Amino acid sequence: MDEKQKDKKKQEQPVTVNITNNNQFQKGVGxxxxxxxxxxxxxxxxxxxKMEGVEASIMPHKEDAKDIGRIVSQGICTLEExxxxxxxxxxxxxxxxxxxxDGMPSFKSPASFISYLRKLGISRLPSxxxxxxxxxxxxxxxxxxxxxDCDTTEATRRINIGKRFLNICRMxx
Numbered sequence: 001m002d003e004k005q006k007d008k009k010k011q012e013q014p015v016t017v018n019i020t021n022n023n024q025f026q027k028g029v030g031x032x033x034x035x036x037x038x039x040x041x042x043x044x045x046x047x048x049x050k051m052e053g054v055e056a057s058i059m060p061h062k063e064d065a066k067d068i069g070r071i072v073s074q075g076i077c078t079l080e081e082x083x084x085x086x087x088x089x090x091x092x093x094x095x096x097x098x099x100x101x102d103g104m105p106s107f108k109s110p111a112s113f114i115s116y117l118r119k120l121g122i123s124r125l126p127s128x129x130x131x132x133x134x135x136x137x138x139x140x141x142x143x144x145x146x147x148x149d150c151d152t153t154e155a156t157r158r159i160n161i162g163k164r165f166l167n168i169c170r171m172x173x
Contacts, residue, residue, distance in 0.1 A: 068105060072098070073120040075168040080124065084161055088126035091117075092134040097162030100142040104169070110135070 076094065079085050085094075095113045098104040107113040110131035117125055137149040142162055147155040 069120050071169050071172045072105065072116075073122065074172050075165050076117070076120075076122055078168045079161065079165055082164075084164060085124075087130075088124070089130040089134045090158070090161055091126040092131045093158045093161040094165050095131065096135070096138075096145075097142050097166055101166060104166075 076085075079094070085091065091113070092110075095107055095110070099106045105116065107116065110126075110128040113131065114125055114128060138145045138147045138158075140146050143159050145155070145159055147158065150158075
């Protein structure tokens with residue numbers, strides 16, 4: 001075999017890159033690959049790339065508290081601008097939708113929720129009592145809440161506040 005044939009043969013060999021034991025490897029679509037044990041990337045002579053031996057867990061990307069706060073603040077301001085928070089107790093539906101949605105802040109009490117809103121700069125705030133009273137008026141997992149204190153029109157309005165808030169937050173992200 002002459003030198004030209006040897007060079008051509010070398011060029012046709014696939015290029016292989018191995019990555020092993022790399023925690024917090026950033027993935028481009030807003031997610032992290034955590035606990036990456038082994039990844040082999042192979043490029044053949046035609047430039048085609050494929051991954052082999054992927055052993056990893058993919059975790060959703062979590063925004064930091066500052067980003068979430070900005071998103072929540074903008075979501076609540078938008079609800080206010082749209083006139084959807086008719087009553088101060090309507091913040092109950094926002095709090096409960098957040099509590100029951102992955103990736104959103106969660107609150108153990110109305111006091112912690114109100115304190116959080118105050119830190120975000122929200123000026124029109126409900127009282128703890130108004131949220132406490134409304135927390136006892138429904139059962140179920142969002143958005144299939146069942147209310148004991150209102151008709152279906154009002155129940156739908158309350159659920160829609162939670163849905164609209166979460167949709168606004170998703171659009172901001």
